[in-house]
Amino acid sequence: MPLVKKLLEAELEKSGKTVSRALCEHFPISRQEIFESVRVLELTSFEEIIGRLGTGRGCDVCKPVVASVLAAQHGSYILDGGRGGLQDTNDRAMANMQKDGTYSVVPRIPAGEITPRKLAVIAQVATDFGLYTKITGGQRIDLFGARLDQLPEIWKRLIDAGFESGQAYGKALRNVKSCVGSTWCRYGVQDSVAMAIRLELRYRGLRSPHKLKFGVSGCARECAEARGKDVGVIATDQGWNLYVGGNGGFQPAHAQLLASDLDDETLIRYIDRYMMYYIRTADRLQRTARWIEDLDGGVDHVRDVVVHDSLGLADELEAAMAKHVDTYEDEWAATLADPERLRRFRPFVNAPEADHPDAAIATAHARVEERGQLRPARPDEIARGEAVLVAGPTLPVRGAGA
Structure with missing residues (x-):
């Protein structure tokens, strides 16, 4: 969709037409303008936003966008306050719907590091619920075939074992891939596992225009394929090289070098700025690679903003990320702690206490x-x-x- 939209707009401009930047028929402004207006006006609900900035009742284009904007700015539970009806199917169930109507469960496994005890819990859950299991390309374990009403019971067992939601269902950080780095590998020059875990725990739950994938490699051999990620980190003898704007998919792109030989704290600070700048300014469903291509100046502009603070936004962007980190709450843990939230997963609305039939x-x-x-x-x-x-x-x- 973003590619088709881009081609259409380019042809319209060539023919002398004025291209509308409206998000949809209900909002005459772009996603970026909605984001900034919500931030400045401190709007907290879809009703407030469409009342001030748009018209009508919304649609399947603008509702998920507004839901994402609210989640990115306020960090509150995504299904509360009337926001449940704004979400896509996967976000409403907090699980990925599969082709047969069942759902998949993906617990977070930062950097792919997992203890034998946790592996045993996943194995037992998969056995007890008859779930199909697969190790994903993001160094996680996917459990397929769960019914909607089974999700709370499955997640209770996983959370009791120390897991949390991997948010494979959301436009958010999916995972941070890592090699074993200097801990085990004789070629590793930095501890890539520790850095990958630090990054995943920092940016988990971060809602954005599109899904996000990170990678951290412990040396230039690049076993974690960091240059194919939205944020790629590659170890050097002096620290870390930071790459941005890579992705696979329909239009693969190699990430581009943003800064070299960074210490740990500077690396984190630059990623904070980069991620928040992308979240604020990218279009709907726009991956980081396409976002950088569309920016006037491309990666050089991003470097000016992130490294040299050319727009004077560095402190503001870092503060926004710090707020996200401080207010993060695992969505499934929050669901299990609230009986009202659990009602969404009842097998029968008109008989909530009934057991599921055979x-x-x-x-x-x-x-x-x-x-x-x-x-x-x-x-x-x-x-x-x-x-x-x-x-x-x-x-x-x-x-x-x-």
Whole structure:
């Protein structure tokens, strides 16, 4: 979508047309202008924002944008105060919906470092709930196949074991990838694991225009692929090199060098400024690579702002990030602590105390065993009677003689 929008605007400008920067039909201003207006006017709800800055009741374009802006500025629980209805499906469930209507669970595993005890908890949860498990590209473990009403019970067990939400469902920091660095590797020149954990715990829960991925490599061999990340950190003999604006996806981009040989504190300070500047000024659903491309001056402009404080915003950007760090609260821990919030995950709205019915008739999810795990069945497998119905309101179609 951002690419199509960019192409369309370029062609309109070539033909002499005035290009509107309106977010949607309800807001005549851009996301950046909405962000700054909310900050200056200290607006705290969608009703206030659309009443002051827009018209109508909103749509599926502006509502998630406003929800993200409010979360980035106020750091409050994303589903309270009427904000639940603004969120995308994944944010409302605080889990990623899969193709069969079930959800995945991704606990945070900073830098991919995890104790054997925590691994055992994940294994037991996956076994008890019949979840498909996979190690992700971001050095985390994804548990697939949970029903909506099972999410609180799953998360209670994970949180009791010391986990927290990995926010794989949100436009926020996903993970910070790391090699083993100087702790184990004979080539490592800095402790990349410790730095990756520090970064992930600092920026966790940070809502932004798009998802964010970081990487920290302990030497120039770059095993954590840091230059393919929105923020990449690569160790040197003197400290850290900071790269920005990398990503994979439809238009892969290598991150560009922003500053060299930084000590730990300077590195953190520059990332604080960079992240908050991006969050304030980027367009809706715009990754950092495209954002830097669209800035007048590109990465040189970003360097002027972040390193040389050309706009005089350094203290303000750092203060905004400090506020985020100080007010962070794990969303699933907050949900489990509040019975009213848990009501969103009831299996039956009209019978909230009722147990979920027999799994064999509860939800329409047919499974096929493959490589020792249960995966969603394909339509042809269901038709041939090869699938096992582990949960569903309808019985599976069985072949003749089944």
